[in-house]
Amino acid sequence: MITPLLMALLAVLIAGCTGVPGTGPVVAVGTGPSEPVAPTPAEVDKNLAPDQVVRQFLESSADTSRDVSRTAPFQTARNYLTEAASKSWQPQNNTTQVVVLDAVRVNAPTAGRAAANQAEVDVQGTQLAVLDADNAYRATAPTEYNHSFGLVREQGEWRISNPPNALVLTQSQFDAAFKQRMLYFVSQDGEVLVPDPRWIIPGPSPKDRAAALVDLLLGGASIGLSPAVQNRLDGGRLRGNVELDPQNGDVKVDLTGVQPANQQAQLQLIGQLVDTLAPTEAPGVQISIDGQLLGGRAYTPRDTQSLDAEQIPAVGPSVPADAYYVNSGGHVLSLSSGEAMWGELGHSAQVKAASMSAANGAVAAVVTSGEQQKLTIGRPLQYQPSTTVLTADRLTAPTFDRSGSSVWVVQQTDDKTDVRQLTTTAPFGQQSVTVPDLADLGQVTALERSPDGARVALVADKKLYLGTVVESDAADGAETGRRAVSIVGPTEINPRLTDVGPIAFQSASTLLVGGKQDPSSVFVTLLQVTVDGVVTTPNASSDISDDVTDIAVGNQDIFVCFQGRVWKLDGTLLAGVWEPAGSQAGAQTLGSRPFAPN
Known part of the structure; x- marks a missing residue:
């Protein structure tokens, strides 16, 4: 079986390239000869010690720009193997194609373990991720990786008899050799x-x-x-x-x-x-x-x-792109004008969080009511009052589907956690979304649907999980017209993320997350996390000087809260700066929970 990874590796030398991005210029080629001659594999140095053989084998197998042909992939790396191991070693056919480590530690043979014709060399590191057979990256909980390389002498030189089944790369080697594509x-x-x-x-x-x-x-x-x-x-x-x-x-x-x-x-x-x-x-x-x-x-x-999932469907009157926030009194105000939102949300309710659909202008809000919280749905931009549709001990901030026809929240009591889907028009029908073992994850503090509706991100016990949304025929579907909805998973997409708080989908493939990539970090900062768990810290995060408590995305604008104030990104995450958000230039907007039509 030849996997896409192997085909990509083969293509490197078939086209006559001697480097990959990061090691030299990429040269565009035309439709020249289909089978150019591959470069001659590099020779192995003579009289290498066992640990040197292992180290050079790992370096050679990580260099995906060399020594690949259709009949004998990784030929230079194979030169460090015994004749039998060279014939049987097929990392491209393994369920896990690549193991990604923080660093590779090659130990010298332990005293007493090396004999005249046999030796063992331990290679260790902390595993961070794997690349599966379908070329999907999967972050893993940090675990110790160890492989004991057995070496024997062949024709007077040390050679490896038991190479690992998968390629072993450091994170930097992986980043240099592989690129993410959608x-x-x-x-x-x-x-x-x-x-x-x-x-x-x-x-x-x-x-x-x-x-x-x-x-x-x-x-x-x-x-x-x-x-x-x-x-x-x-x-x-x-x-x-x-x-x-x-x-x-x-x-x-x-x-x-x-x-x-x-x-x-x-x-x-x-x-x-x-x-x-x-x-x-x-x-x-x-x-x-x-x-x-x-x-x-x-x-x-x-x-x-x-x-395009980023395109807003035209299902009602156009919705102004204004952003809003909740002031210290619990009222919803416009960030651009400072005016209170029409109705109880802007004047009398104690709003904890709110969301607005860009498709139809519906606003769903979580409002404090005594010791409980209630979910209200209305259309204040069209002067339609809010209706209470759900009451619970605790509710997460609501999240709309792409068309604005339904909204999801997590309702929680001391003994029950349940994801609810509610329609946004009277009579406001609702149903439970099946999530296996949801209660076992801990207290859920955030839930967000992706713009394409295929994924759900949620935060439980300060960890980030991602699941997929699956609809199927419901038992009562013929009478009610409803479809059964479930979340497959959810799975912690990067166990190294800690102290996760607010989340928002920046796009269908990327989340903005308030969290820590390093437990020693002083602040909960803004991170970008792709849906396969790859985490980057945007340059703009360097200006954040306190814990990020809220994140909002709408109309290509990004808002965050820290220091009890609302900030708007001026520019891009790569090169932008945070400016005070509000109706008066330079004025600080005190408040929280910004939201924009989304």
């Missing part, structure tokens, strides 16, 4: 495309990357996402190699075994390929089925905008 699949309702991050070795040209990505698309969604999406390429295969049009650089893909049932299904198939491949790898994509070019032309992302 595959796209179709949401359960068929309305939008859903991103699915994978990690590939980029290769020297768009053609190599496109071929690897198409192979992964044909293989289907990653294990965690697959219950929540459809694949219009399911059952398909390539009729020939993925090619580039020499005139304009378009990717050319010719499929067989797929036949869209209707125009919408054809658009979804086009969308999966176009959003995965263009414009990152090519300006457009020419898609053929059994040799027939669909539409007689190339497709670009402009053709698939209707499937």
Whole structure:
């Protein structure tokens, strides 16, 4: 079995490249000879000690730019193995293709364990993540990794007899060799495309990357996402190699075994390929089925905008992009004008948190009522009063679906935790969302739906979890018209994140999280976390001087709260600065819980 990882590795040398991004310039190549001669594998130094053999083996297997051919991948690394081990070592066929460590510690042979013709060398490190067989990155709880390399002498030189099943890379080696790319699949309702991050070795040209990505698309969604999406390429295969049009650089893909049932299904198939491949790898994509070019032309992302989860569906009057916050008195005020929101939310209610749908202007708010909290739904922008639809001991901030037709909250009592889905129009029907073992996670303090509706992020016991949303036929569906809804998972997506508080989806593939990547951090700061658990600290976070208590995203604006004030990002997370949010330039807005139509 040849996996997409191996095909990507092979492509590096087939195209004659001698480096990967981070080690040298990437040279774009055309459609030259299909089978150029691979470079000669590097020679192994003579008279190496056992630990030197192990160290150079690990370095060689991490260098994905060299010594790869169709018949003998990782040839230089194999030169450090015994003849028998060299023939049997197939890391590309393993369930776990890569083990990512914080650092690799190669120990010298322990005294008494090395004999004239045998030796053992221990390699240790802290495991941070793995790359699974489908090229999906999976962060793991920090655990000790250990492999005892057995070495024997062959022709007078030390050689490894038991290499590990997977490639062993440090985090820095992995980051240099692999790059994240998004595959796209179709949401359960068929309305939008859903991103699915994978990690590939980029290769020297768009053609190599496109071929690897198409192979992964044909293989289907990653294990965690697959219950929540459809694949219009399911059952398909390539009729020939993925090619580039020499005139304009378009990717050319010719499929067989797929036949869209209707125009919408054809658009979804086009969308999966176009959003995965263009414009990152090519300006457009020419898609053929059994040799027939669909539409007689190339497709670009402009053709698939209707499937973009970031686009707000037009289901009602346009909603102004104004942002709001809750002042110290518990009232909702406009950040731009300082005026109170119409109705009880702006004048009399004690608001704990609120959300607004960008699709229809519905506002769901959690309001304190004595020792309990109640959820209200209304349309204050249309002067429609709020209605109480749910009461509980504790409620999380509400989160809308993309169309604004339903809102989700977590209701909690001392002995029960339950996710509720409620419709946003009278008679405000509600149902329970099934989440296996939810109560075992601890107190849930936040829940957010992704813009595409396929995922749910939640915070429990200060840990970040991600699950997928699956709908199925309900037992009473014929009478009620309802569908049963469940969350598959949820799974802690990066166990190294601690003290997690506020969360918000920045996009369908990325969360903004208030938390700590390092337990020794002084503050709960703003982090970016992709849905596969990769964490980065934006440059803009360096200006945050206290715990981040709230995060909001809307109309491409980002708001946070720290020091009891509301701040708005001026610029990007890469190079922006935090400015006081409010109606008067430079004035500090005291308050919390900012929200914007989303």
